[in-house]
Amino acid sequence: MSADLLWHRIQFAFTVTYHYLFPQLTMGLALLIVVLKVRALRTGDERYNEVARFWARIFGLNFAMGVVTGIPLEFQFGTNWSRFSNVAGEIIGQTLALEGVFAFILESAFLGLFLFGEKRLGPRGHLAVAVALCVGSWLSGYFIIATNAFMQHPVGYTLGKDGVLHLADFWAFVLNPWALWQYAHNMTASVITASFVMSALGAYWSLMGEHTSHAMICLRVGVIAGLLSSVIVAFPTGDGAGKMLARHQPAALAAAEGLFDSGSYAELAIIGQPNVKERRLDNPIVVPGVLSFLAYGTFGSTVKGLNDIPRSEWPDNVELLYYSYHIMVGLGTIFILVMAASAFLLWRGRLQQSRRMLWVLMLAFPFPYIATTAGWWTAELGRQPWLIYKLFRTADGGSPQVGAGNVVFTTLGFVGLYLALGMLFVLQVLKEISRGPEGKGHDPVPAGGGPPAAAVP
């Protein structure tokens, strides 16, 4: 791999990984805020509204971070991957433009009304705006997943004589089966992130003995949504996405599982280190037959190992792919356990008294971010060495005239800028948390922080 290409990849990987820390919370939180607002309307309990307003302020901060870190990504298709844009622009340009026209404009037009217009709109009107925002952010997610799904499993195209891909069937492209599974899996993961964040704050307030009845609402909504989403992310969505991988990207599956030798009754590695040089898994703990079952539904199925796949079609970083995948799956399993235990205590009415469980919930919130990041790295590393699977290699996709020096320079710029942005974000979130959910009066204090409007000269 040339130095130029490596830096193009590092730049995109860094900006996209950092960006997705924010939308994963935005999308899940939008849904949970709708749930809170529906509960408030149903029960007439004002505390649900106060909790919803608190999370709307966090949502606003998080949304802004998603917007500013998202703009570079659309630019980077052209700036860093111009040959890929030449080849695939006619197709992936469709979904990117669809996202702009249908999702971004919707979101931008309703965000201000959502954050600052509750009094003017009334409870029902404000709920409608919250739903519009939720739909906008979930729609945006779909268009991006459909774009990625074309790179993972291209459908609905024809290949021109000059090597350029043309759109042949719009609906086949937009309703790519890969995209449907990936979307279900990804959005469930986004709800997990939001649930863990919400229950972590409920746990914090409970442990501190602050805002306890609001904390209970956060715990209840967070734990119930957390348990549901942790289960669904594994089955059926994770299972479905895994079977797509087995059918369409056998090399990615083999590398992610650390499977070198093909065979029936393929074993699932719980732990172990891939040794690419010697082509084996070092120090493994395995469960026989399970991988065959997970991939194809019967224990006797044959799963292809890396040894039966030409070296030139192996993912170019088998180790990182293996670890990413195992971190995702391992953490996903732990999420189910944590949320099941919390849900049991919640059902018995003892969650808020169980300090040990509250400590676990409070400290658990970073792990969904890690699992989601590892999941995306699994998808993207598994796709290698292809930019568009089996059609177009990553090595051919960069901008040939943009040299590594330029990319290193701008990558360092992004690292510095994003570091500062991250600190600013954490500062504001901590400030909101210390302000708490009990709104000053009925009206939400605008996301501005600082004293309420009337106190400012």
Added chain:
Amino acid sequence: MEAAWFAIVVGMLAVYTVLDGFDFGVGTLHRFVARTDEERRTVFAAIGPVWDGNEVWLIAAGGVLFLSFPRVYAAAFSGFYLALMIVLWLLILRGVAIESRSRQDNPLWREFWDTTFAVASALLAFVLGTALGNVVRGVPLDGTGLFFIPLFTDFRPGPRPGVLDWYTALVGAFTLCALAGHGALYLVWKTAGPVQARGRLWARRAWLAVLPLWLAVTLATAWLRPDIFTNLLDRPWSLAFALLALGGVAGVFFFLRRGRDLAAFLSSGSFLLGLVGATMAGMYPVWLRSTLDPADSLTATNSAARSYGLRVALVWWTVGIALAVAYFVNLYRSTRGKVDVHGEGHGYE
């Protein structure tokens, strides 16, 4: 079909120029028209509900360019790599400034973000002009369909120019003044009191600077790219854009004097629409002109996507843009009237 998509992309970019243009103009003048904290909060409250929506037009237009003319998108974005990365940083800093300023009471904090907002806005206004200047002047495209342009070379618009030369800098300065005038008129329309009074003063100053700069840009363009003007004369329909621009600039002075603030603001909007429209009507069918060999230029015909994709996209684009117009009418209606910084409905405390 390519002609329709050429018009759609140019139309969306023109709408972006008009909408985000007043945000940039407001930012450029921020420190001049607003002095106390309350005045500055008034300025933020005036653009607060709309700036994000205005900026989205850039992203939407970029996406539409990507799908309809992928080769133009690929060449332009990679060719202007360094300049675009700087634009991205400015856009990020400006957005962060707007969102952060009101979150602390510390006066130094607010002063810092006020200045960041002003400087980033002014630079973006200038850069938007130089971008148009680069498109008009042309770029060193070769047979690969790609190019790479440094930030500057010898400041002459030759066959191997930089992003900045005397011509693009002139267009940038003109754009900076025009958008400042456009933003000032927005403030005159949306605010009352001292901000409005100073806005009026700065609107007059900016538009008086626009007139000689416009003349200079027009003469320089006629010298550098006479074909744009021959094309315009050959295409009588394109004179509508020229009339829109002329009528716009006349309207600005006419309505500003009579205190018809909304009409003055709409006039400056039509001036900008007319200018972008006339320029691109004269350029058509060329998207990116090659300074090395005209045969290597990227045009609407040699860089367009196949017609199936364009036809499908035309269907959903029509639906999407109708929805977008509905949302925007709702947004601007719900924030109609003068800004009241003591009222609710904005986040700038």
